[in-house]
Every structure is written in structure tokens, then in C-alpha cells.
Amino acid sequence: xxxxxxxxxxxxxxxxxxxxxxxxxxxxxxxxxxxxxxxxxxxxxxxxxxxxxxxxxxxxxxxxxxxxxxxxxxxxxxxxxxxxxxxxxxxxxxxxxxxxxxxxxxxxxxxxxxxxxxxxxxxxxxxxxxxxxxxxxxxxxxxxxxxxxxxxxxxxxxxxxxxxxxxxxxxxxxxxxxxxxxxxxxxxxxxxxxxxxxxxxxxxxxxxxxxxxxxxxxxxxxxxxxxxxxxxxxxxxxxxxxxxxxxxxxxxxxxxxxxxxxxxxxxxxxxxxxxxxxxxxxxxxxxxxxxxxxxxxxxxxxxxxxxxxxxxxxxxxxxxxxxxxxxxxxxxxxxxxxxxxxxxxxxxxxxxxxxxxxxxxxxxxxxxxxxxxxxxxxxxxxxxxxxxxxxxxxxxxxxxxxxxxxxxxxxxxxxxxxxxxxxxxxxxxxxxxxxxxxxxxxxxxxxxxxxxxxxxxxxxxxxxxxxxxxxxxxxxxxxxxxxxxxxxxxxxxxxxxxxxxxxxxxxxxxxxxxxxxxxxxxxxxxxxxxxxxxxxxxxxxxxxxxxxxxxxxxxxxxxxxxxxxxxxxxxxxxxxxxxxxxxxxxxxxxxxxxxxxxxxxxxxxxxxxxxxxxxxxxxxxxxxxxxxxxxxxxx
Ligand code: ADP
Ligand code: MG
Numbered sequence: 295x296x297x298x299x300x301x302x303x304x305x306x307x308x309x310x311x312x313x314x315x316x317x318x319x320x321x322x323x324x325x326x327x328x329x330x331x332x333x334x335x336x337x338x339x340x341x342x343x344x345x346x347x348x349x350x351x352x353x354x355x356x357x358x359x360x361x362x363x364x365x366x367x368x369x370x371x372x373x374x375x376x377x378x379x380x381x382x383x384x385x386x387x388x389x390x391x392x393x394x395x396x397x398x399x400x401x402x403x404x405x406x407x408x409x410x411x412x413x414x415x416x417x418x419x420x421x422x423x424x425x426x427x428x429x430x431x432x433x434x435x436x437x438x439x440x441x442x443x444x445x446x447x448x449x450x451x452x453x454x455x456x457x458x459x460x461x462x463x464x465x466x467x468x469x470x471x472x473x474x475x476x477x478x479x480x481x482x483x484x485x486x487x488x489x490x491x492x493x494x495x496x497x498x499x500x501x502x503x504x505x506x507x508x509x510x511x512x513x514x515x516x517x518x519x520x521x522x523x524x525x526x527x528x529x530x531x532x533x534x535x536x537x538x539x540x541x542x543x544x545x546x547x548x549x550x551x552x553x554x555x556x557x558x559x560x561x562x563x564x565x566x567x568x569x570x571x572x573x574x575x576x577x578x579x580x581x582x583x584x585x586x587x588x589x590x591x592x593x594x595x596x597x598x599x600x601x602x603x604x605x606x607x608x609x610x611x612x613x614x615x616x617x618x619x620x621x622x623x624x625x626x627x628x629x630x631x632x633x634x635x636x637x638x639x640x641x642x643x644x645x646x647x648x649x650x651x652x653x654x655x656x657x658x659x660x661x662x663x664x665x666x667x668x669x670x671x672x673x674x675x676x677x678x679x680x681x682x683x684x685x686x687x688x689x690x691x692x693x694x695x696x697x698x699x700x701x702x703x704x705x706x707x708x709x710x711x712x713x714x715x716x717x718x719x720x721x722x723x724x725x726x727x728x729x730x731x732x733x734x735x736x737x738x739x740x741x742x743x744x745x746x747x748x749x750x751x752x753x754x755x756x757x758x759x760x761x762x763x764x765x766x767x768x769x770x771x772x773x774x775x776x777x778x779x780x781x782x783x784x785x786x787x788x789x790x791x792x793x794x795x796x797x798x799x800x801x802x803x804x805x806x807x808x809x810x811x812x813x814x815x816x817x818x819x820x821x822x823x824x825x826x827x828x829x830x831x832x833x834x835x836x837x838x839x840x841x842x843x844x845x846x847x848x849x850x851x852x853x854x855x856x857x858x859x860x861x862x863x864x865x866x867x868x869x870x871x872x873x874x875x876x877x878x879x880x881x882x883x884x885x886x887x888x889x890x891x892x893x894x895x896x897x898x899x900x901x902x903x904x905x906x907x908x909x910x911x912x913x914x915x916x917x918x919x920x921x922x923x924x925x926x927x928x929x
Contacts (some may be wrong), residue, residue, distance in 0.1 A: 307369060307399035307423055308448070315396050318345030319464035321441055326472045329353035330479060331374065332437065335495060337472075340484040345465050346444055354436040357409040360416045360528030364428070367403075369395040381646060399423040400451070401444045407437040422447050459810050463803030463856050466490065470506045470801075471550040474577050477502040483802075490802035490828070503528055503577050507541055508799040508828065511575055516617035520609035523901060529560070529614055530575035532567035535771050537850040540801065541575035546587055548579070551598045556580070559610035563618060569881075580610065618755050744899055746892050753882035755891045757899065761919045764899075769882045770913045771894050774904050776838055777875035781868070788837040789819035796832040797825060798845040804852035805830060808874035811855055818870050820848065838878040847877040 295666055313322055321338060329337045332355025342348040358366060363372045396421050397403070408415030417431035445452040455461055462485055473481045473493045478494025493505045502511060513528040530536070544571030556578070564574045567631045586606075588599040600606045744759035755766040800808070805828055808815065815822060819836030835844040850873045898904045898914055923929040 307395050318444055318461050319468045321349055322465045323468045325351040325439055329355055330476055332356045336480045338482040339469055341465055342486055344461030352438040358407045358438050359409055361409050363416045364683045367394050367398045398406045400448050402442045404440040406433045408433050408435050410435040459807050461822045466584035466803040473502050473506055475545055510799050514617050518613035518616055521605055523609040525580050525613040526607055527578040527846050529617055532564055535568045535572035536575050537846050538853040539573045545579045546598050553598055555603055556610055559607045560614055563611050755895050757895050764894055764914050765919045766898050766914045769879055770911055771898050773875045773879035775872055775897055776878055780871045790837050791834045798830045799828055802828055807855045808852050837876050843877045
């Protein structure tokens with residue numbers, strides 16, 4: 295048997311670094327937290343090259359004595375935990391005295407620190423965790439830590455890093471989270487020499503939110519209590535929905551968290567007020583008794599577990615509903631009346647007890663979300679829960695047959711259990727991903743004449759051909775046709791110059807990634823120009839895109855690019871084409887002329903390539919005479 299050996303402190307630190315220091319943004323997060331913990335009122339973060347070569351945090355906090363400065367880099371060195379009794383209260387905040395040791399073990403560090411009142415400060419230099427220089431230095435009160443050449447001694451880890459822009463944008467997100475968590479602290483963020491964020495530090499959350507989200511985000515204040523929970527912050531007006539979840543920030547007891555439960559509770563409050571595929575923005579601070587949450591103490595993670603999920607859901611859901619109801623320009627109803635005469639959904643009322651089926655909503659939200667997507671909230675726009683044509687059509691027909699009215703609900707939230715058991719039409723109702731392709735995608739004979747019958751629910755074109763009927767999803771079909779057209783046009787996409795350029799304010803990371811990808815955007819028909827103050831001027835857009843949707847499309851493109859999805863140019867291009875096609879296509883629920891629908895049906899029936907929309911959902915489902923006869927018990 296091999297002999298047991300004790301790991302050297304360096305190796306132990308490297309292992310801890312693997313957990314704590316995943317990428318430059320994790321370094322930024324730890325150093326910013328330390329600065330806030332040190333009582334700073336001003337914190338500056340400066341990065342170069344996505345934080346890989348240079349990352350500096352300067353604060354005006356309590357500083358460290360020479361002895362403390364040296365011990366701070368030892369493992370399990372913390373000033374925030376002294377006795378075992380402190381443990382319960384403090385562990386939840388993630389103080390493990392590990393961050394500095396872990397960061398130091400995989401980088402070169404310069405530390406400059408002075409406590410107020412001391413005559414001089416301390417300067418340390420560390421290489422891979424070892425102090426190589428230790429001198430007295432004149433410096434202002436507070437602490438500056440410079441981290442250089444991150445992962446210089448762990449090349450394997452270095453390989454996992456994405457482009458500087460992507461790493462830089464993850465850092466931007468970390469600063470934004472801190473700025474929103476601590477409006478009482480003035481944060482400045484400098485990226486490659488340019489100031490990209492600055493918050494006033496006045497203690498006003500509203501001021502901080504406007505600095506981070508931009509002035510054009512229309513916000514409604516929220517302040518509510520529910521049992522032992524309080525919820526404060528801001529939510530966006532329903533008319534100001536975003537194309538991704540990038541502007542949803544949640545804090546639990548002051549710490550930024552990611553939580554599907556909180557997202558579901560928020561979005562449920564906007565149901566029927568926001569278009570499918572659009573998302574509300576928010577900054578919400580939830581305060582709970584410490585025992586009500588189980589914070590995962592892994593310092594690099596931001597997930598929480600609530601002991602009473604139902605109470606948390608209700609607190610957020612009703613808190614947001616209440617805030618939305620107070621706003622005067624809340625749209626009464628954004629959906630057009632259902633063609634079937636089903637009752638139009640009512641605007642939400644303040645506290646309708648028992649109306650919300652909590653577990654159903656959660657599962658409806660999350661069965662449609664893949665894990666990958668959950669990791670990348672910004673990408674969620676692609677696969678957000680949308681009605682599945684097969685499920686909606688089947689449910690709708692079943693409802694029609696028995697004269698029960700909950701059709702509207704079924705169409706909006708097809709993943710929910712329908713009120714009655716649907717009668718299978720072409721297939722039993724099931725999740726889109728569970729439907730084997732060949733069973734829902736009909737092959738249409740091209741030699742038999744066909745007839746346009748009409749449109750269902752402003753969404754599906756009904757066509758009859760011989761012994762078969764087809765339901766065509768008009769949005770999916772149009773999107774696919776546009777996508778193929780854009781793709782066939784490999785060289786350049788025809789563009790339209792805008793008479794009046796559109797000014798669009800973006801988050802710093804979205805702006806940076808769009809500017810970096812200008813040549814690609816030009817191929818797609820966009821011409822953009824930097825306009826200062828995190829603003830872009832859009833001068834030219836793709837021909838097929840309506841100018842009112844241009845800003846939206848660019849924001850989605852930025853989210854695509856930030857996700858670094860598909861490092862290959864070709865797949866990035868495809869992704870962008872999908873976005874343009876999706877934005878430019880007619881939408882379910884819109885009024886379309888018969889001529890327009892006929893043209894779509896014609897193409898779907900005559901072309902073999904139009905079976906799925908670019909996102910893989912079916913375009914067309916069939917309903918044969920035989921199937922109907924069977925259901926009417928005629929055969
Ligand atoms: P933790 O934050 O869990 O205590 P860290 O490794 O992040 O562990 O920091 C170790 C210790 O170094 C802290 O407890 C604190 O005493 C000291 N420290 C770190 N950063 C600062 C700072 N910016 N200002 C003052 N003290 C700091
Ligand atoms: Mg710390």
C-alpha cells in the first residue's frame with residue numbers, strides 16, 4: 295500500500311483555488327466582497343485584457359496592519375470568524391478565509407495597505423502564493439490589491455478561459471451585482487482604460503439601478519412584507535420587457551443569488567402582460583430570517599435553498615403583482631380576444647388566495663429550461679417556454695369538443711396539466727422535446743391539390759389536402775423561410791440605411807461585444823457606431839427587419855455573443871441569423887392577411903426543407919380524416 299503523505303500547503307491552496315477561482319470574474323467577486331467587508335465607501339475595479347493580465351481593486355476601507363497583511367494570504371486566515379459561536383452566523387456569508395490564499399496561489403500579487411492612523415503602510419509582492427517582497431510603503435488609507443497573470447502556473451486552467459471580451463463581461467456582471475447589493479458604496483469599473491460603470495454610493499438603490507441598467511429601463515418600486523419575509527427593490531414595467539433575463543438580479547439577505555424559484559415567481563406575476571419570449575427586469579432584495587435559507591457555503595457558488603419554497607414563491611409573486619397593480623399605465627390586456635370566444639384573462643388582482651398552483655407553475659417553467667440554459671440566463675430567449683403547436687392544437691381541439699373554456703390558459707401555458715384530458719389528435723399531448731420528429735412532421739404529397747381553409751387562433755394555418763388536413767404554425771414557418779433566405783444569401787445581407795439613426799443604451803458588456811463583432815454584424819446588415827455613455831447608434835439594419843425591432847434584435851445578438859455560443863464563426867453567424875429571422879417573422883397572435891397566409895402555406899407544402907423552425911420546433915402537424923373518424927367513432 296502506498297504511504298500516506300500530507301499535501302504541501304501550496305498543493306492544498308491549488309486545490310482550493312480550483313474551487314474558488316474559476317475565472318477572473320471570481321477573483322473580482324472575492325476582492326470586491328473583501329473591500330465591502332472592510333467598510334469601504336469607495337471601491338474601484340480596474341481590469342485589462344479581460345482581467346487575465348491585470349486586475350486591480352482599490353478601496354478606502356479599514357486596511358491591514360503589517361502582520362495582518364502577511365497572514366491574510368495564509369489558508370484559513372480570516373478576521374471575520376473568531377470563535378466557534380460566530381460560525382453559524384458567519385458561515386452563511388461565506389467567510390472561509392480561503393479566497394486570498396487561493397487567488398495568490400495561481401497569480402502574481404501586489405498588495406498595498408494601510409490602516410487609518412498608521413504612519414506608513416505595507417507593500418507585499420507574492421509569486422504563486424509566496425511572499426517575495428515585504429516593505430514599508432507610503433500609501434493612502436485602505437487597500438489596493440493587484441492580481442497579475444492569473445493562472446500563469448496552471449496552464450490547464452488557462453485553456454478554459456474564453457475571449458477577453460467574454461471574461462471581461464463576466465467581471466462586469468460581478469461589479470454590477472455588488473453595485474446593486476451595496477448602493478451605499480460608490481463603485482467604479484475601468485475596463486482597458488475606459489470607465490464603464492460608476493455608481494454614486496448615496497445609498498439609493500434606485501440611483502444604483504439606473505447606473506447599472508440604464509436610464510431607459512422604466513422601473514416600478516416595490517416594498518412588501520409576507521410572513522417573516524420582506525421584499526424590496528424595483529421591477530420593470532410590463533411595457534418595458536427585455537429580450538433576455540440579463541437584467542434580472544436577485545439578492546437574498548444581501549448576497550447575489552441565482553434561483554429558478556425566484557425567476558418563476560417573478561415571471562408568473564407578469565403572465566398575460568408580457569409577450570412570450572420577453573422577460574421582465576428586476577432588482578429584488580429578499581430578506582429572510584437566517585434559518586429560512588440554506589446558503590450553499592461553497593464560496594464560488596451563488597445558489598440558495600429555501601426551506602419553505604411555497605412561502606418564498608408567494609412573497610415574490612404577490613409582492614411583484616402588488617407593485618404592478620399600483621402602476622397607472624399598466625396595460626389592461628395585451629392579448630387580443632380569443633377567436634373562440636373564450637373569456638379574456640383578467641388582470642391580476644392583489645391577493646387571490648389559492649389561485650396559484652405553485653408546483654405546476656414551477657414545473658411548467660422548468661421543464662422547458664435546459665440546464666445549459668439555466669447556467670446562461672442571457673441565452674434563455676431562445677428556448678423560453680413557448681406554446682408547442684402540437685400540444686396547443688391537441689388541447690384546443692379537445693377543449694372545443696367538450697365545450698369547456700380554459701383554452702386561453704392551455705394556449706399560453708401548454709406545459710401545464712390541462713383541465714380536462716385532451717383527446718389525442720395526431721399525437722398525445724407531450725413536451726416538444728419528447729415528440730419524436732417523424733411522428734409529427736408529415737410528408738406532404740406535392741401532386742394532390744390543396745385548399746386553404748382558414749386560420750386558427752391567429753396562429754395556425756389550416757390546410758386540407760386529399761384525406762389529410764395540416765396545421766401550420768405561421769410564426770415558425772415564416773421564421774424558417776426567412777432564415778433560409780438569409781442563409782442562402784451567404785455573402786452579404788441586403789440592408790436598409792435608417793434615415794434617423796436609432797440610439798440604443800446597452801449594458802457595458804453588451805456594448806463591448808457588439809463593437810468587437812462589428813465586421814460580423816456588417817455581414818448581417820447592421821451598421822453600428824459607438825456613441826459614448828454606453829450608447830450605440832444604429833445606422834443600418836437588415837432589410838427584413840422592422841426598424842422598431844432593431845434595438846431588440848441587437849440586444850439579443852449581444853446576449854448570443856456573450857454566451858460565447860459556438861466558437862466557430864459559422865455557428866455564430868447561424869445563431870445571429872436565427873435571431874434576425876425570429877425578430878423579423880410574423881408572430882402568433884398577430885393579424886395576418888389571407889394572402890400572406892396562403893403564401894406561407896404554399897411554401898411549406900411545396901418545399902421539403904421547411905419541416906422545423908430554426909430552433910427545431912415543428913412547423914407543420916397533420917390531422918388525417920381517418921384520425922378524426924376514429925375519434926368521432928365513425929370507424
Ligand atoms: P475572508 O474574506 O473569508 O475572511 P479572505 O481570504 O477573502 O477571507 O480574506 C482574508 C482576510 O484578509 C480577511 O478576513 C480580512 O481580514 C483581510 N482582508 C482581505 N481583504 C481586505 C481588504 N480589502 N481590506 C481589509 N482587510 C482585508
Ligand atoms: Mg473574502
